[in-house]
Structures are given as C-alpha cells and as structure tokens.
Amino acid sequence: MLIATWNVNSVRTRLSQIINWINKVNPDILCLQETKVIDKDFPLKPFEELGYEVIVFGQKSYNGVAIISKIKSENVTKGFSGYLADHNDVNQFEDQKRLITADINGVKIINVYVPNGSSLHSEKFDYKINWLNCLSSFLDEQEKKGDLICLLGDFNIAPSNKDIHDPQRYEGAIMASEIERNALNNVLKERLIDSFRIYEKNTGHWSWWDYRNNAYELNKGWRIDHIYISKALTSKLKSCVIDSNPRENIQPSDHAPVMINLDLDNSNEDYFEEEEDFFEI
C-alpha cells in the first residue's frame, strides 16, 4: 500500500500536476495540505474519475487538508473538536482546517498541516506549540484505542540539524528551534517512528525549497514533510522516498511529495508477530 503526503500549495492551481503525479506513481492514499479551497469548490471529479474517494476539510484562501484514497475509508474525523480529553481548549483551533483522519486498511491515517509559526516570540508561534500539544493529546486518545497509526503531512519542523541545508545559519530559528523539536517529540513520544530515517541516516535530503533566492536550483532545502508510523508497523515498511521531480515542474509547489510503501498483506509476518506477543505474555 503506497501512502503519500504532499503540500501542494493550492489544489486548484496544482491540479494538473497532481493528476500527472498520480498517473505516474499510482498511490493508494494521497494526503494533501494547503488545498486553499472551501469544500464545495474542491475539484473532486478528476480524482474520482481515477477511482479515488476524496475526503476534504478546507477553508477559504488558507490551510485545508484532504485524503484521496483508492481504498475504502471509515471513521473520518475532521479537526480536534470532540476527540480530545476535556482539559484541552480546542475551540481556539476550530477556524483553521489542519487535521483530517480516516481508518484505511486497518491503519489510522492522520493527515496534518502543522502551523508555520512565523517567528519565535510571536503569537503564531504560541499557536503552533499549542496546536502540537493538542495533537499530542489527540494521539494519546488514539493510542488508548490501540490503533495502528500513520501520522503524515507538513510539520513545518526540521527534526534535526541533518534536515536543514545550512543548520548554522538557521540555529534556533523558526522550524529549527528546540522548542518546536521538543513539541514534535512530545507528539511522537516512543510510539511513532520517522519512516525516512529508517533508510537514510545522512543529511542532504529535502522536501521543501523556498521559492525565493533560487533555493531549488542551489539545492538549499529543508526536510519538513514527514511520515511517522506506529512501531508495530515498522516490520511492514518497505520504503520511504522523497520524490523531488514535481519540484522541477513549471509553476511548482514549493514542497515535494513523500511516500512510503507498507506491505500489510504479509501473513507470515503476522504469524511471527503473534507468536512474539504470545511469548511476551
């Protein structure tokens, strides 16, 4: 099962590029961020004609997320409201559409567009940290239910200095600060694994390049789009790749798609995992 994430920076402007990419790669699930469109104006048909179901959670001009899936989805949720422990003040996050989830093939897909945060010591930065703390509580709730999780999207955080082309220049800056990294780690805890880092330990791999200053041509990028999976899914993980090809399109998104291959049909592995569980008990 191929699961992809892509911040497309406007689904309507990028529509033909997204369709071309789907035709080339044939993902089972594609999670979009920054769709920048209200639900009734989302271009559903081009995806439905290719055999996909489209679940949207958008707003005017900004933000907006969607899950596009070939496989039947269940238990769709949108936003934090109603899914968090009582102590979390979620009302402040209702205006911005940044979270959509669906259960697909036994995996809870959690598609997020984490706030950018503007700069440290700004109101938007506080919003970002508070939003991540809510996401952490949201995952606590999912964990209680024992769900297998795939948390993916645009996190607007480079998890380590290896994920920035020039870490010295951006030391402690937005998307690179310890505060943000700690907030991200508090979401992941010990339960979620960065798919990309299972395969690649070195620096030099980016998912976002600024439109400005010829950043892509100079390969000055950041790795801020991530696919995190439950520990229990790591034995099913076959690959994780960043496809930088769409960044070379005319009028591209500033982000590249990231994709994993999860092999959920390996009955032998299921058998051995059950055996392990048995002996642990």
Add this chain to the structure above:
DNA sequence: ATGGCAGAAGCATTCTGA
C-alpha cells in the same frame, strides 16, 4: 535587518506562508 517568491482575494494591494 530586510527582501526575495507565490497564491488568494479581488482589482490595488494586503495577508500569509516557511
């Protein structure tokens, strides 16, 4: 320290992003 590039809204320019 600042702007640079891009999209949406809407028609000049501002807001937002990362």
